[in-house]
Amino acid sequence: MKVTEYFEKANGQTLISFEVLPPLKGGSMKAIFDTLDPLMEFKPPFIDVTYHREEFIYKMRKSGYYEKTAIRKRPGTVGICAAIMHRYGVDAVPHLLCGGFTKTDTENALVDLNFLNINNVLALRGDARKFDGKFIPEEDGHAYALDLVKQIEDMNNGKYLHSDVENGTPTEFCIGVAGYPEKHFESPNMDFDLMHTKAKVDAGADYIVTQMFFDNRKFFDYVERCRAVGIDVPIVPGLKPITKRYQLSSLPRIFHTDLPEDLVNAVQNAKDKEGRRQAGIEWCIQQSKELKEAGVPCLHYYTMGDSDTIRSIVEKVY
Numbered sequence: 001m002k003v004t005e006y007f008e009k010a011n012g013q014t015l016i017s018f019e020v021l022p023p024l025k026g027g028s029m030k031a032i033f034d035t036l037d038p039l040m041e042f043k044p045p046f047i048d049v050t051y052h053r054e055e056f057i058y059k060m061r062k063s064g065y066y067e068k069t070a071i072r073k074r075p076g077t078v079g080i081c082a083a084i085m086h087r088y089g090v091d092a093v094p095h096l097l098c099g100g101f102t103k104t105d106t107e108n109a110l111v112d113l114n115f116l117n118i119n120n121v122l123a124l125r126g127d128a129r130k131f132d133g134k135f136i137p138e139e140d141g142h143a144y145a146l147d148l149v150k151q152i153e154d155m156n157n158g159k160y161l162h163s164d165v166e167n168g169t170p171t172e173f174c175i176g177v178a179g180y181p182e183k184h185f186e187s188p189n190m191d192f193d194l195m196h197t198k199a200k201v202d203a204g205a206d207y208i209v210t211q212m213f214f215d216n217r218k219f220f221d222y223v224e225r226c227r228a229v230g231i232d233v234p235i236v237p238g239l240k241p242i243t244k245r246y247q248l249s250s251l252p253r254i255f256h257t258d259l260p261e262d263l264v265n266a267v268q269n270a271k272d273k274e275g276r277r278q279a280g281i282e283w284c285i286q287q288s289k290e291l292k293e294a295g296v297p298c299l300h301y302y303t304m305g306d307s308d309t310i311r312s313i314v315e316k317v318y
């Protein structure tokens with residue numbers, strides 16, 4: 001079923017969903033099942049699986065020279081989606097990137113997903129690779145998530161890339177896209193950011209999932225600003241609890257999010273590791289309760305493989 005159909009069927013009730021990331025190459029599906037098994041009692045209708053493109057690493061050779069090597073550290077998104085659907089009987093939402101894909105690669109990936117009966121995707125641009133400095137699309141790939149949305153929407157209308165495909169079977173992908181309550185870090189301002197988010201919705205995106213945030217006011221303001229510019233699709237808040245002290249600096253650096261002073265103080269003033277984890281959990285519970293009270297369509301938790309923490313939160317909210 002499509003993600004948006006779940007929202008409609010819920011009739012104003014707030015749903016719950018989880019996001020998992022593929023294990024490091026060489027790992028097994030057990031890691032995913034170990035994360036999800038304890039969370040399935042909360043009945044998520046769908047589970048997102050992130051996508052990780054290849055990265056470059058530099059390996060020193062015997063000669064002393066460094067060799068640039070491409071590796072994919074976390075492959076397996078599509079296989080994991082199929083395994084999740086098979087084991088739990090819920091829908092899986094693979095993340096699909098512009099980065100690392102030509103348009104033909106994208107079309108082939110969508111054909112595979114369609115044949116697997118996976119008809120939800122989260123369409124994203126992806127970040128720049130570590131050594132690139134800025135996002136560089138593949139030659140004949142997409143530069144922005146907008147163009148990826150357009151390609152998926154074309155396939156939903158039976159339009160494939162190659163003109164020799166006549167009467168192509170229309171796919172039925174429900175398309176999610178990313179939104180940023182604190183704006184995307186490359187956008188010069190929020191208006192610019194909203195204009196490009198609206199373009200994704202106008203091109204066919206059915207719903208938005210937000211980047212993590214720790215201050216609900218930012219989410220509520222964001223939704224208000226989206227509505228004011230005519231973005232009328234469901235907006236799902238993305239939530240991640242802080243559990244460790246180093247995240248006070250790593251999360252703002254990686255995800256470009258502000259941490260409220262009260263949260264920072266609570267984590268910093270806790271007397272030990274467990275106290276810091278509890279402070280982060282308590283914050284996320286309060287955030288979740290307020291968002292649920294406000295009637296958001298779904299609470300989307302970034303699990304990062306830590307099901308114990310996510311369980312402690314969700315059981316207090318549902």
Ligand code: FAD
Pocket residue numbers: 049050051052053095097122123124125126127128143144145146178179184185186187192193196197200209210211212238
């Ligand atoms: P876009 O919508 O393309 O926007 C990127 C930037 O370009 C924005 O600043 C936008 O304003 C600007 N822009 C858009 N169009 C134009 C234009 N025509 N001209 C000029 N500027 C323009 N990354 C992964 O690698 N794997 C994942 O699985 C993953 N999952 C994610 C899930 C969620 C819910 C979120 C919020 C993010 C996720 N990301 C993931 C990170 C995401 O790939 C990055 O945030 C990336 O930098 C931007 O992706 P986007 O789809 O928002 O890009």
